[in-house]
Amino acid sequence: MRVPLWKIAHARSGDKGDRADIGLFAWDAPTYAVLKREVTTGRVQEHFKAMCDGPVELWPLDNLLALKIVLNRALQGGAARSLRMDNLGKAVAAQLLRMEIDAPADLPRLRPK
Amino acid sequence: MKSVRIGAGLGFYGDSWRPVRASIERGGVQYIASDHLSELTLAILQKDRQKDASAGYARDGLPMLLELWPLAARHGVKFVLNAGGLNPEGAREAIARAFREKGWNATIATVTGDAVLERFDELVAAGEALAHMDTGAALDAVRSRMLFANAYLGAQPVVRAFEQGADIVLTGRVADAALSLAPIVHELGWKWDDWDKLALGLTVGHLLECSGQGSGGNFGSAEEWAAIPDYAHLGYPIAEVSAEGSALLTKAPGTGGRVCFDTLRQQLLYEVHDPHAYASPDVVLDMGTLRFDDQGGDRVKVTGASGAPRPAKLKVVGGYHDGWMGTGMIGFAWPQAYAKCETAARTIRTLVAERGWPVEDMNVEYIGYDSLLGANADPTHRDELNECFLRMAIRTQDRKVADAYGRLFPWLGLSGPPYVGSMKGVQGAKELLGIWPTLVRRELVESKMVVGVERT
Numbered sequence: 271m272r273v274p275l276w277k278i279a280h281a282r283s284g285d286k287g288d289r290a291d292i293g294l295f296a297w298d299a300p301t302y303a304v305l306k307r308e309v310t311t312g313r314v315q316e317h318f319k320a321m322c323d324g325p326v327e328l329w330p331l332d333n334l335l336a337l338k339i340v341l342n343r344a345l346q347g348g349a350a351r352s353l354r355m356d357n358l359g360k361a362v363a364a365q366l367l368r369m370e371i372d373a374p375a376d377l378p379r380l381r382p383k
Numbered sequence: 384m385k386s387v388r389i390g391a392g393l394g395f396y397g398d399s400w401r402p403v404r405a406s407i408e409r410g411g412v413q414y415i416a417s418d419h420l421s422e423l424t425l426a427i428l429q430k431d432r433q434k435d436a437s438a439g440y441a442r443d444g445l446p447m448l449l450e451l452w453p454l455a456a457r458h459g460v461k462f463v464l465n466a467g468g469l470n471p472e473g474a475r476e477a478i479a480r481a482f483r484e485k486g487w488n489a490t491i492a493t494v495t496g497d498a499v500l501e502r503f504d505e506l507v508a509a510g511e512a513l514a515h516m517d518t519g520a521a522l523d524a525v526r527s528r529m530l531f532a533n534a535y536l537g538a539q540p541v542v543r544a545f546e547q548g549a550d551i552v553l554t555g556r557v558a559d560a561a562l563s564l565a566p567i568v569h570e571l572g573w574k575w576d577d578w579d580k581l582a583l584g585l586t587v588g589h590l591l592e593c594s595g596q597g598s599g600g601n602f603g604s605a606e607e608w609a610a611i612p613d614y615a616h617l618g619y620p621i622a623e624v625s626a627e628g629s630a631l632l633t634k635a636p637g638t639g640g641r642v643c644f645d646t647l648r649q650q651l652l653y654e655v656h657d658p659h660a661y662a663s664p665d666v667v668l669d670m671g672t673l674r675f676d677d678q679g680g681d682r683v684k685v686t687g688a689s690g691a692p693r694p695a696k697l698k699v700v701g702g703y704h705d706g707w708m709g710t711g712m713i714g715f716a717w718p719q720a721y722a723k724c725e726t727a728a729r730t731i732r733t734l735v736a737e738r739g740w741p742v743e744d745m746n747v748e749y750i751g752y753d754s755l756l757g758a759n760a761d762p763t764h765r766d767e768l769n770e771c772f773l774r775m776a777i778r779t780q781d782r783k784v785a786d787a788y789g790r791l792f793p794w795l796g797l798s799g800p801p802y803v804g805s806m807k808g809v810q811g812a813k814e815l816l817g818i819w820p821t822l823v824r825r826e827l828v829e830s831k832m833v834v835g836v837e838r839t
Contacts, residue, residue: 293651295648
């Protein structure tokens with residue numbers, strides 16, 4: 271089924287120069303395996319095509335059940351020259367959480383409470 | 384086993400020091416590591432210094448110390464803060480003067496030598512190109528517009544300051560995490576080539592350097608943020624570091640916020656590039672081997688840090704003038720709030736074009752709709768918004784144009800679409816700054832480091 275990331279993961283973003291960076295975290299190990307498979311540099315690049323002019327980098331971290339994602343050339347040159355409201359990229363993680371992926375319906379967070 | 388407890392101070396210039404009181408009173412901390420400098424705070428301080436040569440330091444260091452020092456002195460707590468900014472000695476003079484007026488005794492040290500803009504000729508002569516470390520662009524294009532350039536120093540000069548008896552160490556640009564690493568190394572006697580231990584210390588520093596973000600603040604989540612207890616009294620993170628190379632992350636009892644695996648791993652990866660090579664002046668950390676053992680009750684044990692030898696070059700970040708931003712904003716109420724914003728935007732575009740202003744970029748955002756989510760905003764209810772604000776910003780090299788641009792907007796109140804709000808005055812031109820990260824051989828910087836000490 272198609273699942274938006276906000277239902278199964280949490281995320282924080284920040285800035286460094288012209289890079290926006292995101293930590294994406296699975297709440298549990300089965301979900302981490304799905305994130306690792308589905309959240310690819312290509313998918314992320316497509317999701318942020320309106321704001322990210324450079325390549326997307328991605329590192330899985332099994333010990334943290336996390337993906338580290340970096341969007342290069344995504345902040346209009348950097349926070350102090352950006353014209354955006356979100357010049358610091360703090361809401362970029364919220365944008366990522368809107369991305370939809372294919373996920374099995376029996377992930378822990380998707381089961382009826 | 385010997386250990387040391389470090390408490391987080393501020394996480395940025397303008398942060399609150401109120402939560403630090405709880406860390407001192409009942410968190411058992413021995414040191415407060417306070418980070419006042421984000422990547423571009425030095426640009427603000429540079430403007431201060433242009434107006435007044437005795438300024439140029441973060442002005443929140445002094446009031447923080449005036450409020451906390453009597454308590455800290457009673458508990459034997461020491462401070463390390465990078466509030467020295469571009470003028471650590473000026474900060475020391477101001478603090479020493481205020482302490483003497485109060486009759487307070489303290490040994491205050493400064494660490495200087497990070498400011499390298501005035502040494503660019505010398506660095507170039509020594510073979511450093513000072514090219515942009517990401518794009519490879521040559522320095523020439525921006526050099527005449529450079530406002531500051533400072534190297535990120537490591538923990539070693541701060542440790543020297545503590546060795547000379549400092550109670551308060553004021554630095555300029557020092558790697559944020561080094562503010563914590565220094566008292567850890569000083570107390571536990573770690574060697575400067577014990578890479579795994581230094582890597583654990585760097586991990587701790589990184590977890591503390593953003594104050595409340597290490598204890599439940601800005602917990603990026605769809606719903607779980609609402610379960611973070613008592614934001615009003617959120618406690619800043621505290622780390623108890625053991626000599627063998629582990630740390631217990633916690634916060635003062637009775638404070639709000641939460642220290643757990645989830646809040647800590649968000650901070651761990653925050654503003655990190657390659658997590659397997661998180662570089663600092665003292666060690667390079669691989670986060671891939673860290674273990675977080677969440678013991679419950681706001682206690683998390685951190686072990687397993689892997690370190691690689693420190694880099695041969697130090698990172699220098701410069702900031703250069705890069706034009707001016709003009710900003711205008713106007714809000715509209717239902718009905719058709721978004722459509723009215725669009726019409727206002729078209730109108731402003733026409734006015735700008737008719738004036739022939741040299742505008743390089745224009746950014747149009749609809750606050751209440753897409754100003755934070757950009758192209759990922761959901762358009763489903765766009766046409767039924769209760770209200771919507773138009774914000775349009777331009778980039779121009781002409782300061783007068785940036786000033787005049789904002790004055791286009793109030794006119795719309797009487798001559799534009801109906802039901803406006805937010806006529807709250809006009810925003811003037813704001814200077815834009817480009818950032819210039821580069822690398823310099825560390826010996827060229829470290830040979831000029833100076834630790835100064837003064838007693839009040």
